[in-house]
Amino acid sequence: MKVIAMIPARYSASRFPGKLMKDLGGKSVIVRTYEAALQTNLFEEVYVVTDSDVIFKAIDQVGGKVIMSKTEHECGSDRIAEAVEFIAADIVVNVQGDEPFIDAISLSKLINVFKVDVKKEIDLASLKVQITNKKDIENPNNVKVITDVNNLALYFSRSVIPFHRDKEVSVKYYKHKGVYAFRKQALLDFYKTPMTPLEAAEKIEAIRYQEIGKKIKMVETTIEAVGIDTPEDLEKAKQYLNKHV
Structure with a gap:
């Protein structure tokens, strides 16, 4: 099973234009990400894909x-x-x-989903993290x-799901982290399908x-990534780098 990494890297970003080229401890953010992968x-x-x-x-x-x-x-x-499309990969x-x-532990868990999926029933694996704060x-x-009892995703939403109608029943809420591992064919099927209604x-x-029938296995993690969406995040990342690297 050949596993590769793809790092999509747009230069434009509405909240923080050019953030991937900002300096982070003597190297740009995107170079640090590439080397960490x-x-x-x-x-x-490992590939970087950019515009x-x-x-x-x-x-x-x-x-x-x-x-x-292109x-x-x-x-x-x-x-x-x-x-x-034209790169050999599973x-x-x-x-x-x-x-x-990079959270290598969580990425390893995603890859392992496919290693144990001998019948090749899972199309994607992705991460979720429990959230408890009402504002979050x-x-x-x-x-x-929300997932079924086998941690297959049932639905994703920006709304509060599930709706907690019966307060005597305990409910857990999970945030989806946009980190994916795909079977190559699932990715190509997505690409060839126009945007769907939901x-x-x-x-x-x-x-x-x-909506096109792909099965998504969710893997729980407790690790929150150090992402860079704002100049303030970049300063936090510099502090993190000084302490941990």
Whole structure:
């Protein structure tokens, strides 16, 4: 089973333009992410997929594998699918370009889903983390996920799911972390399918996989990533780097 990593890397970002090229301890954020993915030793190959000449050159200069997107894309799955179509691979892991401190333990758990899936019934694996704060649960920016008893995703939503009608029954809420491992074919099927109705309504790409019949296995993690979405996040990342690296 050949496992590769793809790091989608857009230069533009509404909240923090050019964040992937910001300096983080003497290296750009995207270079740190690329090198961290290599250092996990989980992947046979690691690629950065970008729409930016600047990012392309940054990865190329450190001897990295980098692919330029041919067209504009709505989401990371589309960008990765275009790039991976002619690359030999069984499992493709989407590594977030703005999370330079990679959670190798959780990624390993995602890959293991496919190692034990001898009947090849699972199309995707993704991460969830329990949330307990009321504001976090009600925040539409936090995508919630509910699963069946086998941890297969039933639905993703920006709304509060499940609805806690019977207060005598205990309910757990889980936030979906947008880290995926795909069977290559599932990724290509997604890419060749137009945006689906519920996906369009919620603006959650995982729903398209469900609407076209793909099975998504959710893996619980307790590790919150150090992501960089704002200048303040970058300062926190610098402090984290100084303490842990």
